[in-house]
Amino acid sequence: MLKSISSVKIKGKTLLVRVDLNSNIQNSKPVVGARLKEHSKTIKLFSSKKAITVVLAHQGRKGQEDFVSLKNHLPLLEKLIGKKIFFSTWAEDFKKKISSLKEGEILLMENTRFLDFESEEKTPEEHSKQPLIKDLALVSDAFVLDALSVSHRSHASVVGFIPLLPSYSGPVLDAEITNLDKALNFQEHPRLLFLGGAKPEDSLKTLSFFLKENKTDKVLVSGIFGELFLVALGKKFGKKDEFFESKGFFxxxxxxxxxxxxxxEKIVLPKDFALDKNGKKANISVEQLPLDFISKDIGEKTIQDFSKEISKAKLIVFNGPPGVFEEKAFSLGTKAILKAMSESSAFTFLGGGDTGTALESLGFSSKQFSFVSLSGKASLNYLSGKKLVAVEELKKAKLELK
Structure with a gap:
């Protein structure tokens, strides 16, 4: 059982709060997305309760274009929270800065992945011996993990404080776990699992768990994952088979x-596809395979079939769009499926990652669904029956905030 910070008096306490501010970067600047919006609510809440809030987060990966300073995020956070936020690099005397903060004030620390040891997969005890982790703990009263999206990683800023400080879950993480558990333990029938996207390895793990543990009554498979089902049953896609082979999907x-x-009897396969035929969109049935063109979306008959199954469901767990929604001509499948879910009275759980991007770009609001996760990989892991290392460590945390 997670211990939530919501049940603890935090006035005057210094909280180390691990959130996820990882954002899309355009022209070296972050774009406001769901993670920034939701985690800023947590920071604002703690500040309003007169806690001293020290924010820990990462942006991008070393060597990638989106690996930038969190100083870029500062004006966006200040606008969302409505107050001044202090900032510290790792080279500065951050202990002195933290100790000088007053009740309700906020300090954003630099990108945690600027620290060489941050991304090393070590045990909480090993990370807790790192001098910088010890230094941060010395000037703090408690640690709060608010991001499910990093909970599958045993990184320093995610698990390293748990042996050293009273440690709790934050409101965003609480909501994620509550809704994941609801989806996994849903009792009303029919229950529907929709799997798409471009990461069939992850989808396969979730599918296997849901089927073997009897967590679903129907599964709709689409995207690359749905196409691989047809390949497994002997179909040839033609030109796209080269792509499947190059990615190791076979x-x-x-x-x-x-x-x-x-x-x-539980798995519903695509019946047709939309493809790019010399720059023009064409609809083809499965019977017309193989082809010299690339499929980029589910076809009209599949949209009808899938929408009909969605309309009957009491539970819909959705992860991964069915097509290349980034291209307007091939966004129809994703838009139609999201529309069908938004009009459903079912409990709708949507995984994060590309799904969140699809919602935003296609004009949907998270309020049109029961719950939209901020996490991609971690939520899929949870839905596959896997334990998330940081969540498990939080459950074992023994220290209490006095």
């Missing part, structure tokens, strides 16, 4: 075929 075919043979 290694997934035996498991996909085994699941289909065992659970075929």
């Amino acid at each position: 290694s997934l075919l035996p498991e996909i075929k085994g699941l289909y043979e065992k659970f075929r």
Whole structure:
């Protein structure tokens, strides 16, 4: 059982708060997205309760274009929270800065991944021996983990404070776990799982868990994942087969075929596709495969079939768009499926990552669904029955805030 910070008096306490401010970067500047908006609410809440809030977060990965300073995020956070926020690099005397903060004030620390040791996968005890982690703990009263999206990583700023400080879950993490558990333990029927996107390895793990543990009554497979089902059953896509092979996806075919043979009555396959035919959109049926053109979306008949299944469901767990929604001509499938879910009275749980991007770009609001996760990989791991290391460590945390 997670201990939530919501049940603790935090006035005058210095909180180390690990959030996820990772954002899309355009012209070296972050774009305000769902993570920034939701985690800024947590920071604002703690400040309003007169806690001293020290914010820990990362941006991008070393070597990537989005690996930038969190100083770029400062004006956006100040606008969202409505007050001045202090900033510190790791080279500065951050202990002195933290100790001088007054009740309700906020300090944003520099990108945690600027620290060489941050991304090392070590145990909480190993990370807790790092001098910088010790220094931060010395000037803090408690640690709060608010981001599910980093909870599958045993990184220094995610788990390193748990052996040293009273440690709690924050409101965003609480909401994520509550809704994930609701989706996994839903009792009303029919229950529907929708899997798409471009990461079939992750989708396969979730599918396997849901089918073997009887967590779903129907599964709609789309995107690359749905296409691989057809390949496993002997279909050739033609030109796209080269792409499947280059990505190593053919290694997934035996498991996909085994699941289909065992659970075929539950799995609904695509019947047609939209493809790019010399710059023009064309709709083709599965029977017309293989082709010299690339499929980029589910077709009109598949949209109808999938929408009908969605309309009957009491639970819909959605992860991964069915097509290349970034291209307007091939956004129809994703838009139609999201529209069908938004009009449903079912409990709708949407995974993060590309799904969140699709919602925003296609004009949907998270308020049109029961819950939209901020996390991609971590939520899929949870939905696959895996334990998230940081969540498990938080459950074991023994120290209490006095």
